[in-house]
Amino acid sequence: MNRRENINQYISDAIRENWDSLALTDFDGSSFQYRDVARKIAKLHILFKKTGIRKGDKIALCGKNSAQWAIAFLAAVTYGAVAVPILHDFKSDNIHHLVNHSGSRLLFVDASIYENLDPDTMSSLHGALLISDYSLLLCRDKKISEVRSKLNMLFGEVYPERFTPEDVTYFDPEPNSLAIINYTSGSTGFSKGVMLTYGNLWSNLQYCIDGLTFLLPGDGLVCMLPLAHMFGLMVEMLHPFVKGCHISFLTRTPSPRVIMEAFASVKPKLIVTVPLIIEKIIRTRVFPMLDKPLMKILLNVPIVDDKLLGKIKQKLTDVFGGNLQQIIIGGAGLNKEVENFLRRIHFPFTVGYGMTECGPLVAYAPWEQQREGSCGRIVDRMQMRIDSPDPVNTPGVLWLKGDNVMQGYYKNDEATKAVFNDRWMNTGDICQCDEDGFLYIRGRAKTMILGPSGQNIYPEEIELQLNAMPYVGESLIIDSDGRLIALIYPDMDNIKRQGIADGEIEGLMKQNISRLNEALPAYSRIADIKIMHEEFEKTPKRSIKRYLYQH
Secondary structure, rough: OOOOOHHHHHHHHHHOOOOOEEEEEEEEOOOEEEHHHHHHHHHHHHHHHHHHOOOOOEEEEEEEOOOOHHHHHHHHHHOOOOEOOOOOOOOOOHHHHHHHOOOHHHHHHHHHHHHOHHHHHHOOOEEEEEEEEOOOOOOHHHHHHHHHHHHHHHHHHHHHOOOOOOHOOOOOOOOOOOEEEEOOOOOOOOOEEEEEEEEHHHHHHHHHHHHHOOOOOEEEEEEEEOOOOOOHHHHHHHHHOOOOOOOEEEOOOOOOHHHHHHHHHOOOOOOEOOOHHHHHHHHHHHHHOOOEEEEEEEEEEHOOOHHHHHHHHHHHHHHOOOOEEEEOOOOOOOHHHHHHHHHHHHOEEEEEEEEEHOEEEEEEEEOOOOOOOOOOOOOOOOEEEEEEOOOOOOOOOEEEOOOOOOOOEEOOOHHHHHEEEEOOEEEEEEEEEEOOEEEEEEEEEOOOOOOOOOEEEEEHHHHHHHHHHOEEEEEEEEEEOEEEEEEEEEEEHHHOOOOOOHHHHHHHHHHOOOOOOOOHOOHOOOOOOOOOOOOOEEOOOOOOHHHHOOO
16 A cells, blocks of 8 residues: 555545445444445545534534444545544533533434433534434524535535545545544543644554555455544554445444354454453453363473474364454553463464553554564654653653654643653553563553652552462552552352352452462552452543552
8 A cells, every 4th residue: 555645544445445345244234345435434524514613623522433434534534623522421411511512513422321411501502413314303503404405415516426436535634633532541640632733643553554464355344442542543443444344333332242153153253342341351361271180281381382382273263253463452451461371372362552642652562573562663754751860770761752642631621731841752651572562561650659658659560470370350559548459250160160159269368468468569469359340431442440449
């Protein structure tokens, strides 16, 4: 694929070059060819223009992943409006606040979300449209209802002959002009509106195009991550779309069963996901099989071992559709036990690192080059520095500069100034870097706990070790009056499968803590545990909302 100069050129070229190919599908629902997407974008452009939407006006989108969500987003950015994706998991009062804070004039929204909203509290809106068919839900300007009611006729007037690939031309944006306000999902606090430019999006997109060359026109891909989150929007939707791929959206909650069905049908070459989904699949599909006595014996016989691991790898490849070339995992570190197992069978996975403020890419390495515990090397057009006298051996705060870095936080100069210093942005992540430039995340500066004698304790590192122990589902390490407490949500599926009684769980967890403490320095040992009876509350990208559990 030749290098284009901006994302709108990539989008228009992809539509023209793949006119009759399938573009977007709601899994078990409707499908749209690239020509269908182009027609819908053209109609929305007419709607925007005739109702007075100008370049730079804000258009909010709040709904579950779907083809129509993706089309509304593409229409906004190719028109020159500023897209405001809002996570559909947000509560109603938060959605009201974000629509108002962004000053959005239009809102594309799911019916199930809209019925819980109060339009009177969203004063900036001129109208709201149902994502599934773009019908009007709210109209504060009669021009909108007039245009919407005769949109097909207006489309016929603009394109009286036929609508052809030559009609697909989109405006050429300035690299520094605003394209998206993306509100962070808030694992450590409240949402901030990240301002991403067309240049930020182009740099991210170009890196995906240059680095993931095995994805070709017509290839299928399952989009599981929320489109309102930059990881899903950029790597799972925009990047395969401009390559002419066929993207299937999971419109239902992505449970392991639903995901397996989609993989079997689509047979993706590339899977983009968060650790939790991969860990659940490995724990439910593979580990129980490895726990059988005969399997344990065979895995210790060298020649049988290699053959057996090859068969396990093939079985796991089949679980992912049989056509897999790479899994990219982001959003958090991978469970140590799962990572070690995947490395042992030479499974094609890699762990990347991104953040909304970089739209989202920061670091990546293809699976053949990836190193244990690392999240890859800094991406193209970006620079990094670690505030440490010896970044190889002593962790420090990671700072970034380059084409992916945001303009700042919308209407929040104070927060913007807090993270920028001479165009360098403070990520808030504590990192190390080896001699070859591979990055290792040790924890968040915000979550770092100061030990009794001033030692830095990174709870995420302890949690990774604890999560790899028997019968631990997930955990959180918190500081309570100078004592480290482990909050543990047990792996209940495994516990039930093994026939372990509820009364035995706490004793098993205390055994885990004893073993863990033997491996930890004295200052970072766990003093006590608390068994959680429900999963930790999470953000839509499946990070634990840590701030809810701090004392």
